Amino acid sequence: MTVQVGVIGTGMIGQEHIRRLTDSVAGAEVCAVSDMDIERAKEVASGVNAHAVDSGHDLICDPQVDAVVVTSSGPTHAEYVLAAIHAGKYVFCEKPLATTAEDCLRIVEAESAHGRHLVQVGFMRRYDPGYRAMKRAIDDGHIGTPLLMHCAHRNPTVPETYHSAMATHDTAIHEIDTVRWLLDEEIRSVQVLTPRPTALRFDHLTDPQVMLFETTGGARVDVEVFVNCQYGYDIRCETVGERGTVALPEPSQAVMRSHGQVRMGLHQHWKTRFAEAFDVEFQEWIGGVLDGEVTGPSAWDGYAAAEIGGATVSALHTGEVVDVPLNDRPPFYA
Numbered sequence: 086m087t088v089q090v091g092v093i094g095t096g097m098i099g100q101e102h103i104r105r106l107t108d109s110v111a112g113a114e115v116c117a118v119s120d121m122d123i124e125r126a127k128e129v130a131s132g133v134n135a136h137a138v139d140s141g142h143d144l145i146c147d148p149q150v151d152a153v154v155v156t157s158s159g160p161t162h163a164e165y166v167l168a169a170i171h172a173g174k175y176v177f178c179e180k181p182l183a184t185t186a187e188d189c190l191r192i193v194e195a196e197s198a199h200g201r202h203l204v205q206v207g208f209m210r211r212y213d214p215g216y217r218a219m220k221r222a223i224d225d226g227h228i229g230t231p232l233l234m235h236c237a238h239r240n241p242t243v244p245e246t247y248h249s250a251m252a253t254h255d256t257a258i259h260e261i262d263t264v265r266w267l268l269d270e271e272i273r274s275v276q277v278l279t280p281r282p283t284a285l286r287f288d289h290l291t292d293p294q295v296m297l298f299e300t301t302g303g304a305r306v307d308v309e310v311f312v313n314c315q316y317g318y319d320i321r322c323e324t325v326g327e328r329g330t331v332a333l334p335e336p337s338q339a340v341m342r343s344h345g346q347v348r349m350g351l352h353q354h355w356k357t358r359f360a361e362a363f364d365v366e367f368q369e370w371i372g373g374v375l376d377g378e379v380t381g382p383s384a385w386d387g388y389a390a391a392e393i394g395g396a397t398v399s400a401l402h403t404g405e406v407v408d409v410p411l412n413d414r415p416p417f418y419a
């Protein structure tokens with residue numbers, strides 16, 4: 086059987102996922118797309134033999150659509166995810182699940198009331214081979230109890246529209262999710278340090294930022310977010326345990342030896358650095374839809390990331406240690 090997928094949002098990431106679902110993922114076909122810009126939707130649709138529909142809500146109700154992918158702008162996510170749940174359709178939503186913790190909770194409540202897991206959030210790092218190997222090493226006890234994690238998230242540059250809170254909601258949200266997933270613990274408090282800013286940034290932006298998280302089990306995590314590092318897209322993570330450490334490998338690139346030097350290229354964009362992770366993520370999601378059981382990052386993970394993100398932005402503004410006001414996890418998401 087082939088899953089007929091409808092994609093809401095045909096911007097950069099929407100087009101990437103449409104291409105991926107068409108060319109790389111087995112068992113899926115994109116049958117419908119929508120966008121605020123209907124001309125763009127028509128153009129993208131014609132490239133993959135799909136049809137363009139007038140709105141995201143029409144796409145969700147389209148009887149041909151089995152499952153929905155939401156890649157429209159963040160503020161529209163909650164209404165589309167809620168509509169998909171009401172229609173009883175599987176929905177893959179790019180991060181963030183919603184722009185407020187309250188809206189994430191509405192989704193959690195709607196899905197729990199529906200009684201079946203329909204929502205998956207696009208935290209693609211859980212599908213990256215390096216992160217997966219790290220998770221296995223931790224779970225298999227190879228480094229003992231994890232005590233510390235050191236992470237860095239560096240982008241070469243960001244546009245002028247990027248502001249200081251986006252360092253959390255748009256960028257560190259990936260580390261927030263991976264820390265919770267790797268350690269299988271919640272983040273209970275956060276503080277943000279702001280070193281001397283880089284001169285190579287727009288004035289309104291605090292960059293770099295260092296986020297210090299404490300988990301419920303007492304592990305400490307530092308996350309450097311530096312979005313004007315100039316030199317490349319560089320993601321680092323090392324977990325320090327009682328008996329050893331485990332770190333992400335250098336993403337595979339050709340190693341050149343010439344002119345008396347050893348050189349290796351660096352990724353410049355998350356699209357290429359995490360291309361394999363995105364492919365695996367969609368293949369597993371489609372497999373889950375076909376099996377009637379999606380197992381990826383849940384609406385609860387989307388809610389937790391939003392709540393921890395909110396506390397992180399408060400910590401940036403106050404300079405204080407801020408406790409994360411996380412609700413208790415309902416058994417439905419155990």
Ligand code: ISE
Pocket residue numbers: 240255256259355
């Ligand atoms: C972007 O939205 C992403 O999700 C990337 O992974 C991240 O590196 C980047 O900072 C974000 O803007």
